[in-house]
Amino acid sequence: MVNYKDLGLVNTREMFAKAVDGGYAIPAFNFNNMEQLQAIIKACAETKSPVILQVSSGARKYANQTLLRYMAEGAVQYAKELGWEHPQICLHLDHGDTFELCKSCVDFGFSSVMIDGSSLPYEENIALTKKVVEYAHQYDVTVEAELGVLAGVEDDVVAEESHYTKPEEVIDFATRTGCDSLAISIGTSHGAYKFKPEQCTRDPQTGKLVPPPLAFDVLAEIEKKLPGFPIVLHGSSSVPQEYVDIINTHGGNLPDAVGIPEDQLRKAAKSAVCKINIDSDSRLAFTAAVRKVFAEKPGEFDPRKYCGPARDEMTKLYKHKIIEVLGSDGKAE
Numbered sequence: 001m002v003n004y005k006d007l008g009l010v011n012t013r014e015m016f017a018k019a020v021d022g023g024y025a026i027p028a029f030n031f032n033n034m035e036q037l038q039a040i041i042k043a044c045a046e047t048k049s050p051v052i053l054q055v056s057s058g059a060r061k062y063a064n065q066t067l068l069r070y071m072a073e074g075a076v077q078y079a080k081e082l083g084w085e086h087p088q089i090c091l092h093l094d095h096g097d098t099f100e101l102c103k104s105c106v107d108f109g110f111s112s113v114m115i116d117g118s119s120l121p122y123e124e125n126i127a128l129t130k131k132v133v134e135y136a137h138q139y140d141v142t143v144e145a146e147l148g149v150l151a152g153v154e155d156d157v158v159a160e161e162s163h164y165t166k167p168e169e170v171i172d173f174a175t176r177t178g179c180d181s182l183a184i185s186i187g188t189s190h191g192a193y194k195f196k197p198e199q200c201t202r203d204p205q206t207g208k209l210v211p212p213p214l215a216f217d218v219l220a221e222i223e224k225k226l227p228g229f230p231i232v233l234h235g236s237s238s239v240p241q242e243y244v245d246i247i248n249t250h251g252g253n254l255p256d257a258v259g260i261p262e263d264q265l266r267k268a269a270k271s272a273v274c275k276i277n278i279d280s281d282s283r284l285a286f287t288a289a290v291r292k293v294f295a296e297k298p299g300e301f302d303p304r305k306y307c308g309p310a311r312d313e314m315t316k317l318y319k320h321k322i323i324e325v326l327g328s329d330g331k332a333e
């Protein structure tokens with residue numbers, strides 16, 4: 001049993017309370033490898049932004065859970081080395097699907113876990129979430145739950161259709177489970193293809209796809225039912241067109257990739273939404289930078305020469321999200 005406090009990590013309780021009060025959102029960035037983690041920590045240290053490092057079950061399979069945990073522990077030290085005196089770093093399990101997985105993460109030094117019972121019938125979601133909360137809270141580990149179904153693909157999470165969260169269920173759900181935050185479905189979606197072209201309109205000037213707006217009316221209803229309760233948005237990458245273009249002009253093929261416009265996320269961050277999950281954008285930044293090096297320097301075979309530029313591009317992206325979209329800069333000195 002390792003307690004996260006011994007690793008220098010923090011849970012989400014205080015982060016979220018401050019974010020709800022301050023009208024900003026905490027970035028939740030997924031990581032699977034060293035370059036991503038370096039980029040996240042560098043961006044957060046330079047902007048003094050609290051951060052949630054997310055590990056999905058896919059990441060655990062890819063990178064090994066023991067290694068990921070030591071990387072997160074190392075991240076705290078790295079942040080201090082970069083001159084960030086009091087780093088606010090949370091290590092969070094993204095989309096835990098069983099009690100056993102959540103328990104193993106709690107026992108392993110995670111400071112926060114998500115139990116995603118959103119695909120289960122309502123009462124089963126409550127029972128599973130409550131069980132995880134009861135275990136996690138013994139160790140002061142915070143728990144994110146989910147109500148409503150997001151469309152799209154993210155590692156092992158696949159759903160064809162989305163179902164908005166029903167505002168009439170949130171009080172009952174939050175009260176009976178005791179969860180610390182709630183992921184809701186208001187039209188965000190996992191992956192780089194968040195909407196089918198037929199769900200979008202086309203900008204007559206650029207010919208680019210314009211996605212349907214988020215359901216801010218549903219969000220407002222939920223906020224009314226649970227004032228000040230921390231709300232989480234998954235699937236909130238914006239799929240920057242510049243990266244899609246670089247990928248497509250350097251041998252890639254991502255036709256009609258589309259994300260959530262940043263002005264919508266900016267608006268959400270000012271509300272009770274206090275955690276915004278961003279994964280695909282970092283994958284796109286990484287891939288765009290690597291493809292560019294491969295196309296321009298076909299003789300290059302030192303991974304540092306293409307992972308280095310990828311890391312720089314991700315750092316730029318993370319700083320942009322923190323400063324221009326979430327407003328979390330300067331919130332953790």
Ligand SMILES: [Zn+2]
Nearest residue numbers: 095154234235
């Ligand atoms: Zn998600």
